[in-house]
Amino acid sequence: MANLIDTVEIAGAAVYGVRQVTYTVDGAAGKDYGAALTAAAFKESTAIEDTMNSYAVVVRQRTRKLEDLGTVMAGLNSGVTTLKVKDTESSDRTDKMSILAEAHSLAAKYGITVTCVAYEFSDGVYKAQMRRDDIYRAQNQVQYEMDREDNDLKQDMVSLNSLMSKRDNAFSAAARLIKKANDAASNTIGNIGG
Numbered sequence: 001m002a003n004l005i006d007t008v009e010i011a012g013a014a015v016y017g018v019r020q021v022t023y024t025v026d027g028a029a030g031k032d033y034g035a036a037l038t039a040a041a042f043k044e045s046t047a048i049e050d051t052m053n054s055y056a057v058v059v060r061q062r063t064r065k066l067e068d069l070g071t072v073m074a075g076l077n078s079g080v081t082t083l084k085v086k087d088t089e090s091s092d093r094t095d096k097m098s099i100l101a102e103a104h105s106l107a108a109k110y111g112i113t114v115t116c117v118a119y120e121f122s123d124g125v126y127k128a129q130m131r132r133d134d135i136y137r138a139q140n141q142v143q144y145e146m147d148r149e150d151n152d153l154k155q156d157m158v159s160l161n162s163l164m165s166k167r168d169n170a171f172s173a174a175a176r177l178i179k180k181a182n183d184a185a186s187n188t189i190g191n192i193g194g
Helices: 033-080 094-109 132-193
Strands: 005-015 018-025 028-031 118-120 126-130
Touching: 033 094, 033 132, 094 132, 126 132
Parallel strands: none
Antiparallel strands: 005 018, 018 028, 118 126
16 A cells, blocks of 8 residues: 655755655655645545544434334333333333334334233234233343443544544645645735845
8 A cells, every 4th residue: 555645756866965855645756845744644634534424324324223212112101101100010001103113113213122012803903912020121232222322422522523623633734734835925925025
């Protein structure tokens, strides 16, 4: 893999015994030192930007998963709060059918089994049956997954913020180099004029 900046000696060129060089920046030859540094700084900031975009996609996916798991938890809570305290057998919760069906579907999307949701009678009418211990087991699974995703999301956000800072520094460095080059050119032109 070639270096981003390669120094190329100019054959037969020397000023007061110092060999003269040009720079090849990312495959483009004939750059001066300022242009080489500026190109390197912009290249670095662009690479960081690409990495940031990848992190942003992951952050969006984790956020969506947390929202879905929150919906699952809300559905489970909605179902379990209406059960009788001492009820250990299955209870008919057909009134919560749509909420429980959504919770079941979203949980299955993330590999979480909710065994307390629904079955179909022979007459084609869906009914929802729930057992308290099944709900508690599902709630524990969902809560564990939410905690894990939340921790991963926090780590990704720290990494994303760090990358944003590095990208901003790289852009600032490139801008400073361009300003210095422009100032030097202006001074040179001013000195030539008189």
